[in-house]
Amino acid sequence: MSGLHKLEVKQLRILSELLALQNLSKVAHKVGLTQQAISEQLKKLRDILDDRLFVRQGNKMVPTPRAQALEAPIADVLIKLEDIVKPEHFEPATYQGVFSISATDYTTQALLPELLSIVRAQAPQLKLIVQDFATDNASELMSSAKLDLLISFPDFIPDDLPYELLFIEQHLCVASKNTSLGQKVLSISDIAKQPQLVVSPSRANLKGSHDQWFANVGLKRNIVMSVPNFSSVPDLLCSTDLIAFFPSKLLPNDKVSILKVEDLPPPFEVIVAWHPRSNQSKIHQWIVEKLRFVCNKSNVEY
Template sequence: MSKIDRLDIKQLRVFQALIREQNASKAASQLGMTQQAVSEHLKKLRDVFDDRLFLRKTNGFVPTPFAEELYIGVDKLLNDFKALLAPSSFEPQTISGTFVIAATDYAQQVVLPELIAKLRLQSPNLKLIVRDFEIDKLHDLMQSGKVNLAIAFPDYIPDSYPVVRLFEEHHVCVASPSASIAQSKPSLAEVANYPSIIASPSRPNFKGSIDDWFKQFGLKRNIVISAPCFSVVPMYLETTDSIAFLPSRALNNLGLKEIALEQSPDKFDVIAAWHPRYSDDALQKWVVSLLRENE
């Protein structure tokens, strides 16, 4: 009997689930199978591919290098099967399953509320997971299928990924109305020297996204606080005599004072991106179309 005759789709689905979950119990739960059944399928897969595929660790499995390479082809094959069996017309109200979105703190505030409202209204059986954007793990998460869609800024996304531009954004210099700088008309040099708070959600450091813009004028910012997300910066501004540069769409109803500048920072795009493997997936295309409605 040839190797291909010893394979079936269920075994490949078990392999896919094990790669994603790296835990037999979680994979079994996802597939609606017993853990023993998952182990039996894994045993057959090991025999077919002549590789251990997964090595045990304290709380689950870790894939072998061969399994990681094999996964790319298996995942594509299963998606092709899924597309083959999909109805000719896409009906959002009949869709079930889980869709995972990785979004920056900013996107969670500005983009997702409206998107989630549309998804809940038009596809009530679809479950959604929103997770924080992890720039260092993004490619692995999207390649393994643990994240379906990413919403962030262009610099955060691999060049090989398909993207759609959602809108153009710009930074605004803000402070608490009680801050001393709010009572004056500062020069750009004075703004650079003023104590500044940045949001650095991807990496904890004192480097901000507009540092290069200040360098054009021979200036370096006086950054004194690095926060993990945009949402906490307004609270820090209220309790410190400092400034921050925040995206304009995240400032509604925060009670902050805009500091007028001699020059305006460069504008930037907010985008959505996905792994190339899912470009033809009907659900993926539909979710992206909802995002594009407000371009």
Template sequence: MSKLDRLDIKQLRVFQALIREENASKAAHQLGLTQQAVSEHLKKLRDVFDDRLFVRKTNGFVPTPFAKELSIGVDKLLLDFRLLLSPNTFSPEKASGTFVISATDYAQQIVLPALIAKLRKQSPNLKLIVRDFEIDKLHELMVSGKVNLAIACPDHIPDSYPMVKLFEEHHVCVASASSTISQKMSQTTPTLAEIASYPTIIASPSRPNFKGSIDDWFSQFGLKRNIVVSAPCFSIVPMYLETTDSIAFLPSRAIKGLDIVTIPLEQSPDSFDVIAAWHPRYNDDPLQKWVISLLELE
């Protein structure tokens, strides 16, 4: 009997669930199977592909390198089967399941409120998970199918991923209105050297370090910033500014309505794009296409 004859769709669905959950019990629950049935399907898969596919770890499994590569083709194959069995036009109001978005806290504030409102109105049976953007894990999360869509900057996205530009953004230098820095700056425009010397608060959402997104821009002028606080998200920075005599560079749309002042600069950092990206496997997924179409482009 050929390998093709020994393989069926249910086994591939079990494989996909194990890739995403990395846990036999969770995979069984997702598929409505017993854990024993999942184990039996996994045994058959290992025999067909002549690979362990998953290695046991505490509380679950870790996919082998071969399994990770195989998952891309399996996802595409199962998507093709779903399209084959659902030839009718995609209907948002009938859509169900879970859609997962990975987004920076900036995107969660600026991009997602409008998108979530549309999703709830047009597809009430679709559930949405929003998770923090993890630069170092993004590719793994996308490949495993644990994330459907990422909203961030292009620099954080693998080159092979399709993406769409949402809008252009730029950083502005800000400080608390009550700070001595803002009071001094209201009388004169500071030099870039002065700006670099001021105590600075940065947001480093994915990596807890003192590397800011515009450090390279300052280095072009031979300057190194005086970074004294690294925060885990943009939204908390204005509160830190209120209690310290410091400055920060924040995306312009993130400061609207806040009680902080903008400090004029001799020169400003380059603008940057905010984009939405996805794994190529979802190029033909009707749900994916529809969600992307709801994003507001400028």
């Protein structure tokens, strides 16, 4: 077995202190061991390094040339070991790095402008990469460290990822500012009959997230168009007779009006998820804290 396998960190510290103090009793007092224990460790070091290391002269332990040559390397090793075990220090103002977030266009619009403002003010050297909404390969991206955070909905998050609830969202029924529906209070049956625009971010089809809500009461929606994002919805509604369900956090909007309805589809959770290895990551904790702040600040009821 090589000497490296026998060497212990505490022995390096004792050797470092012996080189500095050159006195067994002083070293014993400083490291909190008995003088006998220090002598035993010195004996092991002599065996491992195949050198006497110190020669006694009166009350002093005079280092051999071999011991003197080890002083600087040992000090360097101990400093590096201290860096490994000390708590991670995170200072936003000086932090340099790249952070990747996967989000839908909806959460990008609702949360990231305010988050970016905070980042630019408090962590100006942090760079953000916002990726398209990842569903099918979220776990793979997280595992390969190509993705740091995923802002999504619980149903789209792999079971092995820890997450935190950011807010509860409610879709509201909207139409053009010039809608003929006026101030009428619409029933779910009335809504089902209206030509509708739906948003399908991950699948290109004429299906929407609230189809089951209608099906539960025996109704089928009159869906006439599907788009992949919410950002285009106001422009598409403002010049047509279509209606749509739109996130409350993106309202009010100058191009659409909120319709009066008897009932609304169930609210849903918006969460932020990360890989388990990042549970103690200071930068992850900081970003999540800022997202939490943004969400609490923008909790407005309509």
